[in-house]
Amino acid sequence: MTWLVRGERSVGRPWRRWIFDGTATMVAFAVASPYVFYDDRHNVAPAMIALVAVHAPLLLRRVYPVPVFAWVFVAASAAVLWNDHVIGGLGVLVALYTVVATQPRRTASAATALVEVAALSAALTSSSESRTVDALLLSGLVGLATGLGIHSWTRRAYLAELISRAVHLEIERDQQGALAAAAERDRISREMHDIVAHHLTVMVALSDGAAAATASSPERGIEVMRVVSETGRSALADTRRLLGAA
Structure with missing residues (x-):
């Protein structure tokens, strides 16, 4: 069983998907942006640059699902360790959804486990008094992203199976026609x-018979040759009928 499946080709990709992925990237960035303005210890500009570095690769999430997930996860983890106001959680969830929706189950399970462990670790080691609630909330968000990804993967697999069956039936029909x-x-x-x-x-x-009869009875030979002619015409008619019926 393979661990990776090639993503969509960037060349010739429908422009609607570029627009959708660009919108998703901007939404994830917009959701994370307000938190950096509550930070008094760091400048806003570096924090915004960090957010851009975390979220920008999401534009290519369906072209390079696993590399984008790895980058977003590592970048978001490093950013939040540097500045706990730089939160790229939504970007990580979007990247996780893409991996679960497009990659084999081994890869999807590994990505889900990685994000789940990171989310629980971040929640349970925080100084918040609601650590348990935060852990449940983050775990639920990871489960939601994974569930949506599984639904999308199942739908893709079902459609692929239908297409495969249709192609198989068409090939079988052509073979039966040829036979x-x-x-x-x-x-x-x-x-x-x-x-x-x-x-x-x-x-x-x-x-x-005509050749033998001609010497003794020319009239008999002529009559036999007429029968030969009729036999030839009958053969020609039967051949035309057979070819016409075909």
């Missing part, structure tokens, strides 16, 4: 062989 056409050609070939062989046999026998 039927081959069987029909074989039938026509056999019938033509029988018709031509039968009439040619009759014509050869009549021709031999």
Whole structure:
């Protein structure tokens, strides 16, 4: 079982997806931005730069799901350790959702466990009096992102299965059509062989008889040759009928 699945190609990607991912990136950045203004120990500018560094890669989350998740997770963790007002939690959840929705279950499980451990560690080691509530809240958010990702992955897998079945049925239909056409050609070939062989046999026998009868009875020879002509016309008519029916 593979650990990674290639993301979408950046070239030729629908512009609607770029707009959607850009909007999601800006929303995650906007949600995290107000917290930096409550910090009295650090300048706002470096904190905003840190937030940009955390959230900007989300624009490529569906092109490089795992690298973007790794970058966002590490950058968000480093940023919050440097300044606890630089919170990139929503960006991490968006990146986690993308990994769960697009990658194999092993990778998705590893990413979920990593974020869950980090969230619980951050909540339980904080100085807040509501550490337990914070831990439950963060754990619930991780579960929500994971659940949405699983739903999206299941839907993708279902659609892929439907497409695979449709392609398989189309191939099977084409194969059956080819087999039927081959069987029909074989039938026509056999019938033509029988018709031509039968009439040619009759014509050869009549021709031999006509040649033998001409010396003693020219009229009899002429009559036999007429029968030969009729046999040839009958063979031609049968052949045309057979080809016309095909």
